[in-house]
Amino acid sequence: MAFLNDNYLKLRAGYLFPEIGRRVTAFCNANPEAAKRLIRCGIGDVTEPLPEAVREAMHKAVDEMGARETFRGYGPEQGYEFLRTAIAQHDYRDHGMEVADDEIFVSDGSKCDCGAILDILGAENVIAVMDPVYPVYVDTNVMAGHTGAADETGAYAGLMYLPCNEANGFVADVPSERADIVYLCFPNNPTGSVATRVQLEAWVEYALKNDTILLYDAAYEAYISEPGIPHSIYEIPGARECAIEFRSFSKNGGFTGTRCAFTVVPKSLMARTRSGEKHGLHALWNRRMSTKFNGVSYIVQRGAEALYSAEGKAQIKALLSHYMGNAAILREAVTKAGLSVWGGVNAPYIWVKTPANTTSWEMFDRMLNEANVVITPGSGFGSAGEGYFRISSFNSRANVEEVARRILALA
Numbered sequence: 001m002a003f004l005n006d007n008y009l010k011l012r013a014g015y016l017f018p019e020i021g022r023r024v025t026a027f028c029n030a031n032p033e034a035a036k037r038l039i040r041c042g043i044g045d046v047t048e049p050l051p052e053a054v055r056e057a058m059h060k061a062v063d064e065m066g067a068r069e070t071f072r073g074y075g076p077e078q079g080y081e082f083l084r085t086a087i088a089q090h091d092y093r094d095h096g097m098e099v100a101d102d103e104i105f106v107s108d109g110s111k112c113d114c115g116a117i118l119d120i121l122g123a124e125n126v127i128a129v130m131d132p133v134y135p136v137y138v139d140t141n142v143m144a145g146h147t148g149a150a151d152e153t154g155a156y157a158g159l160m161y162l163p164c165n166e167a168n169g170f171v172a173d174v175p176s177e178r179a180d181i182v183y184l185c186f187p188n189n190p191t192g193s194v195a196t197r198v199q200l201e202a203w204v205e206y207a208l209k210n211d212t213i214l215l216y217d218a219a220y221e222a223y224i225s226e227p228g229i230p231h232s233i234y235e236i237p238g239a240r241e242c243a244i245e246f247r248s249f250s251k252n253g254g255f256t257g258t259r260c261a262f263t264v265v266p267k268s269l270m271a272r273t274r275s276g277e278k279h280g281l282h283a284l285w286n287r288r289m290s291t292k293f294n295g296v297s298y299i300v301q302r303g304a305e306a307l308y309s310a311e312g313k314a315q316i317k318a319l320l321s322h323y324m325g326n327a328a329i330l331r332e333a334v335t336k337a338g339l340s341v342w343g344g345v346n347a348p349y350i351w352v353k354t355p356a357n358t359t360s361w362e363m364f365d366r367m368l369n370e371a372n373v374v375i376t377p378g379s380g381f382g383s384a385g386e387g388y389f390r391i392s393s394f395n396s397r398a399n400v401e402e403v404a405r406r407i408l409a410l411a
Contacts (some may be wrong), residue, residue: 016380051315057306079106115140132385192343333404
């Protein structure tokens with residue numbers, strides 16, 4: 001009999017969102033009438049149509065695929081040059097950051113890349129994660145055998161958890177201990193917090209001092225509205241020597257169902273072998289992509305490129321305005337209901353403290369059964385998320401206004 005990867009057996013209960021789906025399905029089966037008025041504000045999935053500029057570019061690309069002269073087969077695993085150049089220019093060089101075209105690697109999702117990056121990092125690394133934490137960071141390390149078993153709180157042996165709480169504004173403090181790899185996510189999922197320039201400077205200083213690599217998830221950077229808040233880790237001097245950045249077109253351009261993202265791996269970023277020799281991660285990631293990935297489709301990459309056109313940028317701005325308008329409505333409703341709230345200013349997520357003596361999953365069940373609204377329990381993001389819940393602003397305006405009414409009625 002074949003052997004399996006025992007590390008998967010260490011995973012607790014099930015990935016957060018499938019567990020939410022299981023509970024929602026059970027509710028709908030038991031309450032068919034209530035199910036008709038169910039509004040989902042749990043998973044961070046966009047709801048509004050793809051921008052017109054994207055659709056036009058994709059239609060044109062489809063037509064190109066219909067003629068032998070313009071047909072495209074296998075593309076470069078790293079991404080077509082036209083898209084890599086657009087990304088490097090508009091997202092980085094136009095903002096004074098040094099990023100070369102070939103340091104951009106186009107993929108089918110930043111979630112995928114956050115897990116796949118472990119392919120080129122050793123099992124000996126001390127891994128640090130923010131707590132609350134996006135579950136993918138933890139679960140992929142469990143799958144890769146980088147942790148021990150989980151304790152009764154769900155924390156895994158071998159991981160360094162960096163507390164994020166009300167006292168520190170849900171931004172992890174630089175630890176006194178040394179970590180080899182640190183996952184940072186700003187704007188943060190799930191709390192909606194952002195890191196100031198001073199806070200990121202402290203993290204880069206820590207990384208350079210300790211030969212630490214920062215895995216910087218900036219999937220929600222487009223939602224930053226307050227001036228002075230960094231959109232990229234590469235705005236911080238020295239970050240090219242210590243950081244990999246993940247970005248996505250899912251939440252700014254509506255690509256959750258279309259799948260396109262990118263990862264930046266600077267050529268100056270190094271890691272060591274067991275014998276102490278230093279090697280660049282750029283070449284290793286390039287090899288990994290060439291071996292395990294056949295690239296994002298030409299049609300999708302043409303659609304992503306269109307987001308950088310004047311029309312595309314204007315349409316992204318409208319999408320962001322829509323979702324952040326939703327966030328403002330939800331923040332106001334939660335505040336009027338007498339609950340403490342964070343996020344929803346530079347991020348599309350509302351992070352809410354549960355009423356006294358109410359657990360995260362109890363609040364989930366109450367919102368589901370009494371308000372017929374799906375939220376995300378904070379404990380699903382780690383032990384420090386207990387006592388909180390997340391509301392997503394990704395929805396229609398009508399649905400969000402209805403959710404606001406139901407929250408106030410529940411108060």
